[in-house]
Amino acid sequence: MEQQLIEMEKKPNMLAFKTAVAYAVYFLVLIFLFKFLGINTNDPNxxxxxxxxxxxxxxxxxxxxxxxxxxxxxxxxxxxITFGRAFSAGFKVAAYTGLFVAFMLIIYYKLLDTKAFDDVxxxxxxxxxxxENQVKGVEMMRxxxxxxxxxxxxxxxxxFGLVISLIGASVLKRAKPLDEY
Structure with a gap:
């Protein structure tokens, strides 16, 4: 009963949100670091x-x-923690991160470095x-x-976060022993 009350009070939402924002900022900084070092991750060579x-x-x-x-x-x-609870916590990070990284990429290509978009x-x-059809298609998609x-x-x-969450949840799950209920 006590464990259920703790689970109802403690939610991973804010921690997942903050972690995803921190990773998205890291991702944007990493893009600029690669640019500074002359590493173009879009280069096929x-x-x-x-x-x-x-x-x-x-x-x-x-x-x-x-x-x-x-x-x-x-x-x-x-x-x-149960498997489902651990998976849910990890998947929230993945979903938030996907959203924030997408937002950072739009800001990066539209505002911060439009030349990088031209390179892509x-x-x-x-x-x-x-x-010519493929070139025309690329230009239409611009x-x-x-x-x-x-x-x-x-x-x-x-x-990718879904997969990592499944693996992490299977490793980190830990059931409360019956004698502690």
Missing amino acids: LSMAEKIVSSALTYVPFILAVTYVQYTHRLELGGY MNVAIDAAGDD PYMVFFIAFSAAVAYTF
Whole structure:
């Protein structure tokens, strides 16, 4: 009964929200850091080492953010958490992060660095090659491409966070022993 009261009082929403905002700000800073270092993550000729480093710097902190919220919420609940509760806490981080990263990407490409958006479009046109229909399609998508990129990032972070939340919940779940009820 006591555990149920604690679970009703303690919600991971605000912690998940703050963690997602912090990660989204980190993501924006990381974009500028890559730009400062001359690493263009949209370049198809990016070296394998740069791909590994950029992926690690992007996704490892995200994984840590999801598991941090799950673990912290478990501590708030007295050290015990169900699988469903841990999954829910982690998935909230993933959903919020997807939303905030999408918002940051729109701000970045529309306001902070419009030249970066032109570079993305040039890479897409180069990838289309000599096929006039593909080039025409890329040009037709230009006004909507920022939103497509943002939506794709939101879906990718949410889906990746779903997987991380499932794994984290299965590792962090801890049932309260029967003799403590």
